[in-house]
Amino acid sequence: MKILTDEKFASIPAMIEQGISKAEIAAMCGVTKSTLQVQCSRRGVSLRKGGHLLPRRQLSLPDAPLTLSNTALMALRTAARAMGVDEARLASDLLETIAKDDLYNAVLDVEEAA
Numbered sequence: 001m002k003i004l005t006d007e008k009f010a011s012i013p014a015m016i017e018q019g020i021s022k023a024e025i026a027a028m029c030g031v032t033k034s035t036l037q038v039q040c041s042r043r044g045v046s047l048r049k050g051g052h053l054l055p056r057r058q059l060s061l062p063d064a065p066l067t068l069s070n071t072a073l074m075a076l077r078t079a080a081r082a083m084g085v086d087e088a089r090l091a092s093d094l095l096e097t098i099a100k101d102d103l104y105n106a107v108l109d110v111e112e113a114a
Helices: 008-018 020-029 033-043 070-083 087-100 104-108
Strands: 055-062 065-069
Touching: 008 020, 008 033, 020 033, 065 070, 070 087
Parallel strands: none
Antiparallel strands: 055 065
């Protein structure tokens, strides 16, 4: 997998403005679309035409705040309601499952070293 360089990240907003799709940008960068989305989110690079990243919200954890975008929080709430639980319970269940089954790389779409 190619590394997304600072130069590539810097060029992404212009590509979005030109109408290049996320899938096309990911292919140009040599990564999957989901990897592009995660890495751009982590670096504060918007993948929306004319858009900026949404402010982050916090979901309380015992030892530290868990910062989520409005989009992620709303999706979590929607999924939680559909499942009949609150968003904190769903977040907890997701994190427990990821930790128990060692799904970190799969969830983040990170290739494991051979």
